[in-house]
Amino acid sequence: MMIGRRRFVNLVAENIKTAVFSVHRMNVSEHLFYPSTAEAEAARPAQVVSRLGALPPPAASFRAAFVTEYNGQLFALASPRSSESRILWSSSVPCSSLLFDLESNSHHVVPNLSYKGRNPIAISIARPDAPEEDIYVLSAGTDYPGFEVLRFGRSAQWYLQHLPESWQLESLPEPPLPDGAVIRSHAVLHDGRTICVTAPDDPFAAGGPYGAYLFDTVKREWRRPPGGWNLPFFGGAEHIPNLKLWLGLCSRGRRLCASSDLSAALDEGKPPTLKHQWDIVVMPEEWQPGKVSLINLGEGRFCIFKVMHWVVDEDDWFDGFSARALLTGVEVISSPEEQGLRMVAHKSFSYILGKESIEWVV
Numbered sequence: 001m002m003i004g005r006r007r008f009v010n011l012v013a014e015n016i017k018t019a020v021f022s023v024h025r026m027n028v029s030e031h032l033f034y035p036s037t038a039e040a041e042a043a044r045p046a047q048v049v050s051r052l053g054a055l056p057p058p059a060a061s062f063r064a065a066f067v068t069e070y071n072g073q074l075f076a077l078a079s080p081r082s083s084e085s086r087i088l089w090s091s092s093v094p095c096s097s098l099l100f101d102l103e104s105n106s107h108h109v110v111p112n113l114s115y116k117g118r119n120p121i122a123i124s125i126a127r128p129d130a131p132e133e134d135i136y137v138l139s140a141g142t143d144y145p146g147f148e149v150l151r152f153g154r155s156a157q158w159y160l161q162h163l164p165e166s167w168q169l170e171s172l173p174e175p176p177l178p179d180g181a182v183i184r185s186h187a188v189l190h191d192g193r194t195i196c197v198t199a200p201d202d203p204f205a206a207g208g209p210y211g212a213y214l215f216d217t218v219k220r221e222w223r224r225p226p227g228g229w230n231l232p233f234f235g236g237a238e239h240i241p242n243l244k245l246w247l248g249l250c251s252r253g254r255r256l257c258a259s260s261d262l263s264a265a266l267d268e269g270k271p272p273t274l275k276h277q278w279d280i281v282v283m284p285e286e287w288q289p290g291k292v293s294l295i296n297l298g299e300g301r302f303c304i305f306k307v308m309h310w311v312v313d314e315d316d317w318f319d320g321f322s323a324r325a326l327l328t329g330v331e332v333i334s335s336p337e338e339q340g341l342r343m344v345a346h347k348s349f350s351y352i353l354g355k356e357s358i359e360w361v362v
Contacts, residue, residue, distance in 0.1 A: 006084045006297040009327070010102070012075045012360040013055065021073075022058035023087065023102060032303055032329030033346045040331070040346040049281060049326070052351040059102045064091040072115055072144075075360040076122035079133050080296065087362060088122065088135060088150070097150075099167070110150060111169035113137055117144035121183060123236075125192040125217060127151075131165070134217075136195065139174070141182045147172040175213045175222050185230070187237040187246055189262060193217055196262070198230040200251070214266070227269030232259055238296045243334060243341065245275075247294070247302070254292050255279055256304065256330060256343060278343040280304055280328050290323070295361055297329075304328045305361040307353070323353045327361070 008025040009032070015022070026032070031052075034040040064073075072092035078099055079086050085102040092115040100107035116139035124133040132152035139146045149170050154161050156170065177183070181199040189196055195215040211228040215221070231237060233248030237259075240247055245260040258276040265272040290307040297303055306326045328348040335342035351358075 005299045005301060008084055009295055009297070009303050010059075010077075010084075010087065010362050011055065011325075011358055012087075012362070013356040013358050014073075016355055016357055018063070020061055020063045021089075022055075022061040024055040024057075025059050025102065026056065026327070028297060028301075028303075028329065031347060031349055032327065033301065033331070037331060037333065037344050040344050044345060049348040049350055052349050055351065055356075060100060060105075062089070062098075064096070072118050072120070073359075074113070074116075074120050074122060074137065075362055076124070076135070076137075077362040078124065078135060080124055081126055081133060090137070092116075108167070110167040113148055113150075113169065114146045115144055116146045117141055121186055121197070121236075123186065123188060123195060125188060125195075127192070132167075136172075136217075138183070138186075138197070142177050142179055145174045145177075147174045172215075172220060173222060175215070177213070178210065181210060185233040185235060185237065185248070185251065187231060187233070187248075187262065188239065189214075189266065194266075196231065196266075200230050212265075225266050225269065227265065227271060229265055229269070229271035231262075232257065232272055232274050235293055237262075238294065238302075240300065240332070243300070243332065245341070247332060249292060249294050249304070250274065250277060253277075254289060254306075256294075256302075258332070258341060276341050276343070278330075280330060280345055281326070281348050291359060293361060300332045302330050302332070303361065304330060307358065308350075324350045325353060325358045326350045 011024045013022050074090040076088045078088045088099050090097040090113045097110045097112050098107055099110050119140050121138045121140055123136045126133045135150040137148050151168055153165050177199055183197045183199050186197045196212055198212045199210050201210045211230055212225050214223050214225055232251055234251045237246040237248035245258045246262055247258050250257040256278045257274045259272045259274050262272050264270050288309045290309050292306045295303040307323055308326055309323045329346040331344045333342050
């Protein structure tokens with residue numbers, strides 16, 4: 001079941017001093033979108049970025065059993081096609097994983113994911129007739145390699161198959177990346193059967209092969225497509241079936257962009273190309289972009305999340321920087337007049353990061 005248009009985005013903030021995580025739900029209609037496309041277009045020339053004075057009260061708060069500088073955290077929407085409130089949290093030290101629901105105020109302990117370094121990749125895929133989406137979790141690099149899937153069903157062990165269905169953790173073969181390679185982009189193809197990841201050339205890594213790697217979720221095998229190409233995105237690309245394209249953030253410049261020929265890249269070995277690129281919000285030159293991600297809100301609506309940094313004291317290398325979170329709502333619609341596609345930016349707001357760090361928006 002699809003949830004249609006989402007009502008909230010979930011900001012996960014970490015208190016820098018106490019290491020307490022809190023989840024704050026931002027109302028999409030209030031903070032990111034105008035009531036109509038026409039109102040958004042009328043307001044666009046002003047390019048106003050409103051400032052959020054305080055985050056909404058937390059919907060949930062928690063803390064790892066103990067904290068070290070090597071902690072690796074993962075927050076991901078567990079069932080993006082059916083729920084906007086169920087979030088997977090995994091903490092590496094100690095290894096613990098939790099699935100919590102913000103609407104029902106409940107949580108479930110799930111099998112512990114292995115440590116996969118910082119910034120692991122989580123991909124949810126719906127299986128036909130399955131009660132839950134499978135959650136694939138993959139290391140982004142080769143320092144702490146690992147690839148696992150959380151799936152809901154009966155155990156694969158014959159002597160446990162009499163037990164009720166529950167969350168199962170299964171290890172999967174890792175992509176054959178060269179040492180030092182880093183996965184920069186990923187997408188789901190073939191209606192969920194294929195996971196595509198790309199590791200672009202890196203002058204500091206060992207020799208190739210670089211480029212795209214394809215994982216067949218049925219055969220559970222990796223293969224290399226012909227052509228040695230890369231996805232033209234940074235982070236995850238979202239498939240928009242009604243527009244027949246993949247939408248993401250450009251690998252260069254981090255602008256919003258779209259491509260429609262990923263299938264041709266798989267079948268013919270032709271590098272995918274970008275057909276559309278859009279600038280969202282013009283930032284002051286002193287604002288330097290940091291973390292950036294794209295959140296699919298359903299029905300052609302998206303949230304672009306960026307962390308921006310700027311220098312407040314050039315003589316202080318430790319505390320001389322300030323940062324703010326910037327969120328922008330955008331809408332992508334078909335348009336025969338503009339090469340078949342048009343982007344409409346709605347509202348933007350920023351939140352100055354003081355005692356909190358925001359690394360995840362799901």
